[in-house]
Amino acid sequence: MTGEAPSATAAGRPPAEETDIDPVVLVRRDAGVVVVELNRPSRKNGLTGELVEALIDEVHAVAQNPADRVLVLTGAGDAFCSGMDLGAPVKPDELTFMRRVAALCTAIYNLPKPTIAKVNGPAVGFGANFALCCDLVLASENAVFAEVFTERGLSVDGGGSWLLPRLVGMAKAKEILFFGQRIEAAEAQRLGLVNRTVPLSELDGLCRDWAVRLADGPPRAISTIKGLLNNAASSTFVQAIEAEAVAQSLSFRSKEVREGMAAFAERRRPNFR
CATH class of the missing domain: 3.90.226.10 (2-enoyl-CoA Hydratase; Chain A, domain 1)
Incomplete structure (x- = not known):
């Protein structure tokens, strides 16, 4: 590398490079x-x-x-x-x-x-x-x-x-x-x-x-499942089961579950939007 390197910001982020071409x-x-x-x-x-x-x-x-x-x-x-x-x-x-x-x-x-x-x-x-x-x-x-x-x-x-x-x-x-x-x-x-x-x-x-x-799909449920799966590799089985229990207990109280159950009872597709 040549020339003086620009200083990093306080957050550790280097300044963006200037460009006059199409956005990257x-x-x-x-x-x-x-x-x-x-x-x-x-x-x-x-x-x-x-x-x-x-x-x-x-x-x-x-x-x-x-x-x-x-x-x-x-x-x-x-x-x-x-x-x-x-x-x-x-x-x-x-x-x-x-x-x-x-x-x-x-x-x-x-x-x-x-x-x-x-x-x-x-x-x-x-x-x-x-x-x-x-x-x-x-x-x-x-x-x-x-x-x-x-x-x-x-x-x-x-x-x-x-x-x-x-x-x-x-x-x-x-x-x-x-x-x-x-x-x-x-x-x-x-x-x-x-x-x-x-x-x-x-x-x-x-x-x-x-x-x-x-x-x-249900954004909260998908987000929760993603978090459980991402953490599973560094968890024991007992830790994973406990995390599932906590997550599911919170899911029971969500609007998504109410909509999903209502859709099931009414034999229609759930609307999670």
Whole structure:
């Protein structure tokens, strides 16, 4: 790196990079579904400091807006995310930058609303693990998940060291990361990295269907289930059962349960909107 690095803010956030080109993130909202699209197609949506900060802002906005019920992450052009843009400067320093990347992944993983990664093309390095931070992963048949860190002499990031062993087992995770493996979409689905794989022409429709179904569902119940599942990996069975008991006792008192029970009695679809 050359030149004087800009100072970080008091919160530890580096200042955003100035740009006079198209926004690095495109956002669309429709009926509770928020689509956040990485918009650097000429760089295969490679990650920069500016993109990290824009994504963090959008995730926090979704978390705080009751009208936003589902988050979909995808990439512009023919790639999901090519990982870190190694041609871009790392500001203000490597550790601060990587901690902001970690903050982004944590915000996605802990978002109290369901998230879907719509992987329309290559998801490389960070991009692969970024997709796995989402609750659900839908991929086109031409997608590939490339954990190529060791080919660049890099360590793993994007939460891969935590996510991969839980998805595919420790031995397989080590094989994938040690050898920098590229996993085609069909194999990714077989391994449990992907929920569904479809032709590219069908990906938008499938993602829209899943997102609308989630948006029509009971937001409190889905959020509670997500929290229980996310915490299960670090809980004992006894702790998980107790957490379920507390969560369910609170659910019994919710408007969602009253609507669900009324719909059941009246033999109609519940309206959780």
